[in-house]
């Protein structure tokens with residue numbers, strides 16, 4: 637009689653096992669049949685006491701082998717469920733990940749930041765001004781009146797817009813921010829002005845209708861040309877290295893007097909880097925600064941030009957083509 641019960645239980649187990657598709661129901665099935673306290677197999681062992689004494693040994697073995705069968709089947713089913721899980725899961729954690737590309741600053745911005753860092757360490761403050769400027773700030777206030785030949789060198793993009801008598805244009809240099817700052821703040825002043833400037837130039841290896849400048853202006857009592865030289869030599873050595881040579885050449889700018897251009901000797905070649913000079917008294921009088929009391933110096937450097945020299949870039953076009961093969965090199 638117990639033989640039949642054992643056989644029935646085995647069948648019941650096999651049928652139920654076929655329906656099992658996940659781990660939680662597998663665990664339930666395990667508890668139902670071979671649970672330590674209340675499993676159906678445990679109950680069979682209790683029945684053993686009611687069997688004929690000479691049958692007990694054989695029946696005990698039969699129950700034990702059912703238990704073993706159940707344990708083995710359960711662990712096989714468990715393996716099967718686990719292997720299927722990996723295959724059917726929508727996310728495969730063993731699949732190689734995607735590489736996340738990190739962006740970087742454009743080379744011109746890197747150089748602009750390096751240049752600004754040097755001046756910030758020397759105690760300069762940053763000022764900015766509008767890219768759409770008036771004729772007055774861009775030229776007249778800087779001692780470049782109408783009909784002045786210096787205007788021809790700045791091939792200007794004029795805007796189709798006038799307000800009063802003033803014409804609007806895209807600024808051709810960052811120097812108008814000198815004027816805006818001096819009108820707004822009292823000396824002493826020590827500022828740098830980073831920014832985009834625009835000229836109607838045909839693009840080629842050394843020209844671009846948009847490029848970048850960094851303007852500098854220092855105004856105070858007793859500021860001399862020696863301060864100008866010391867500042868710019870310190871800056872150029874910080875940027876290009878201590879072993880470079882620097883040369884000041886006399887030049888002309890309407891808003892500085894005297895004026896100079898500065899060259900740097902790199903690998904046997906003199907390269908023009910910037911323009912500078914002592915602020916012209918005519919500029920001070922335009923903004924109401926007493927030129928008997930105050931003096932000052934100013935400078936303007938071309939960031940694109942410096943970048944070409946420093947990184948040996950042959951053409952300005954590379955900066956504006958946005959070709960990643962170029963940009964990723966820096």
Ligand code: DAH
Pocket residue numbers: 808809810811851852889892911912913933934935936937
């Ligand atoms: N604004 C000049 C230019 O774009 C550069 C320059 C020269 C700026 C001399 C200055 C300066 O402040 O003192 O050509």
